[in-house]
Amino acid sequence: MGNIVAIVGRPNVGKSTLFNRLTQTRQAIVDDEAGTTRDRNYGKVEWTGKKFSLIDTGGWVVNSDDIFEEEINKQVHIAIEEADVILFVVDVLNGITDLDTQVAQILRRSKKPLVLVANKADNFDLHYSAAEFYAFGLGDPFCVSAINGSGSGDLLDAIIAKF
Ligand code: GDP
Numbered sequence: 001m002g003n004i005v006a007i008v009g010r011p012n013v014g015k016s017t018l019f020n021r022l023t024q025t026r027q028a029i030v031d032d033e034a035g036t037t038r039d040r041n042y043g044k045v046e047w048t049g050k051k052f053s054l055i056d057t058g059g060w061v062v063n064s065d066d067i068f069e070e071e072i073n074k075q076v077h078i079a080i081e082e083a084d085v086i087l088f089v090v091d092v093l094n095g096i097t098d099l100d101t102q103v104a105q106i107l108r109r110s111k112k113p114l115v116l117v118a119n120k121a122d123n124f125d126l127h128y129s130a131a132e133f134y135a136f137g138l139g140d141p142f143c144v145s146a147i148n149g150s151g152s153g154d155l156l157d158a159i160i161a162k163f
């Protein structure tokens with residue numbers, strides 16, 4: 001099946017937008033409302049001759065914080081089991097939330113190869129905000145804007161370097 005990369009993170013950080021950017025498709029459903037991506041979505045990516053499968057995790061069924069927490073934990077654990085590399089997506093516009101901290105803790109314990117993605121870094125000023133994500137202890141945050149595509153080449157380089 002080849003290398004598998006899973007995108008995890010709390011709702012609304014831009015996982016599906018990033019999935020679309022990296023797979024260059026509109027496969028994932030992107031919506032302003034948290035809770036849109038019903039199922040995990042698979043796509044193929046090829047970068048500098050290397051191929052991998054990308055999974056957009058989802059399954060946020062109801063708008064209850066408790067369910068979110070339970071669902072996100074489930075998705076993160078599935079990703080830890082199935083994936084070779086995890087993309088942990090956070091959001092520079094909203095900064096660190098409790099749910100981010102919780103996911104970071106699970107990922108840190110798993111010792112799974114991981115790339116920390118600071119999404120919504122739409123302009124250079126926002127890159128400075130990404131420094132707060134060093135607090136996770138998960139290495140350097142990669143600043144990207146899934147919406148305008150900036151940083152996606154460097155991110156892809158970082159992903160394939162983990163295989
Ligand atoms: P998901 O719930 O993590 O899959 O997030 P979505 O991909 O559905 O995106 C949630 C919202 O964030 C949508 O309104 C997107 O348009 C927005 N969004 C995603 N990526 C970016 C980005 O790079 N910059 C900005 N400003 N907004 C983004």
Ligand code: MG
Pocket residue numbers: 015016017029030036037057058
């Ligand atoms: Mg989504």
